Amino acid sequence: MRKAQFILIMLISVALLLPACGGSSSDLTKIEVAEVTRSIFYAPQYVAVTEGFFEDEGLDVTITTTWGGDVTMTTLISGGADIALVGSETSIYVYQQGADDVVVNFAQLTQTDGTFLVAREPNPDFTWDDLKGSVFLGQRVGGMPQMVGEYVLKSKGIDPHNDLDLIQNIDFANIANAFASGTGEYVQLFEPQATIFEREGLGHVLASFGTESGNIPYTVFMAKDSYIQKNPEIIQKFTNAIYRAQTWVYEQPAEVVAASIAPFFADTEIDIITAVVDRYRAQESYDRNPILDEQEWNLLQDIIEEAGELQLRVEHSVLVNTSFAEKAMQ
Incomplete structure (x- = not known):
């Protein structure tokens, strides 16, 4: 009887301690992210999940792969996701179509073609x-x-x-x-x-x-302008976690980064993940910070224009908000 009482007391103590160790999931703000594809190219995003950086900011982030720019943007615009990770050219295409609620780029993840x-x-x-x-x-x-x-x-x-x-x-x-x-x-x-x-x-x-x-805003986190205006604290916390993950990816050995993101790539051997992380880091495809600067934005439009896909050039200030990235870096 004494042994049973002791076990019961220990279980109650552990239960009481758990909220203090990391917070209950019910205390976290749930965020839905639609990613255009599942790729080691997006390593910092997965690091922000596995290393608890989102959770430290009070966010419970769910990542859904929506397979394709068109589907990803449709998911975002229709309210199926709060944030999208996709090529920033998609925000220009939405703008060209005359959207009332434009999609704004707020945190850059990758800065080169992959x-x-x-x-x-x-x-x-x-x-x-x-x-x-x-x-x-x-x-x-x-x-x-x-x-x-x-x-x-x-x-x-x-x-x-x-x-x-x-x-x-x-x-x-x-x-x-x-x-x-x-x-x-x-x-x-x-x-x-x-x-x-x-x-x-x-x-x-x-x-x-x-x-x-050269450097271009290849993959960027974006959200509808209305969502950003209503939820600036959430966007800031999200960007804080991404910047922390971007820094961590370059501070840690490739093997450590690979081990961190491996749960997202169950069908890929760990040595392959390590080699890919190492290659992308060597050419600095992972951006070191979340700022999408004007020079990168203009080069992106040069490339789209050269391909005959740009109807009109859009000013950096119209579809890019760097204030969250800048604050995250302070």
Whole structure:
């Protein structure tokens, strides 16, 4: 009887201590985030979850992968999510359509394109002219990866539509499989496919489109202006957690970062995650802070304009709010 009483007392004590250790989930503000895809490219976002940075700010963040810019923005605009993680070009497209409640970019997560030029054979003497006359497996027409890819190719003196046999009719999810099956001599790939192909001898990374294109607001957290106006404290807390995660990602060894985000990538081997984190950090694809500056914004519009997808240029101050990022860094 004494033993049973002792166990009961211990259980009650633990229950009383739990709220003091981290707070009850009922005390946290629930936030729904729609991400455009699930990617190691977004490592700081997952770190903010697994390392408790969101929770420290009093937020209970749920991340839902909505697979595609159009679906992600529809989810945000319809109220299916509070915040979206997607390419900032989507906020421009919504603005071009005359939306009454514009979508505002408030915290930048990645600052480069995340794709790589992969060839079937290694080529230590590679030059961009080697692409001329080749069969090139590109990304979806109108998507940011394809627009950046074409921007880089043109900067290297290559006309993508005349100097290459350009294939663009394959769905994003099937591009890697198409290359592995023998389509194309070169392909534009995201991670972890690029690293996996290298490990399996199916391809070799020759260049980084992110390095070649320069810094742009590639993936950004955004919300409807009405939501930001009604919930500035939530946006600030969210941005605080993201900035803390961005700093942490660069402070920790790649192996530690990989272990932190591994629960989000159950089907990917830990050494692959580590290699991808290391590669993206080396070229500083993960932004070191959440500020989307005007120079990056203008380069983004240059790229979209070059691709023929920009109806009108939008001032930085119209669709970007850096005040939350600036305060988070203070």
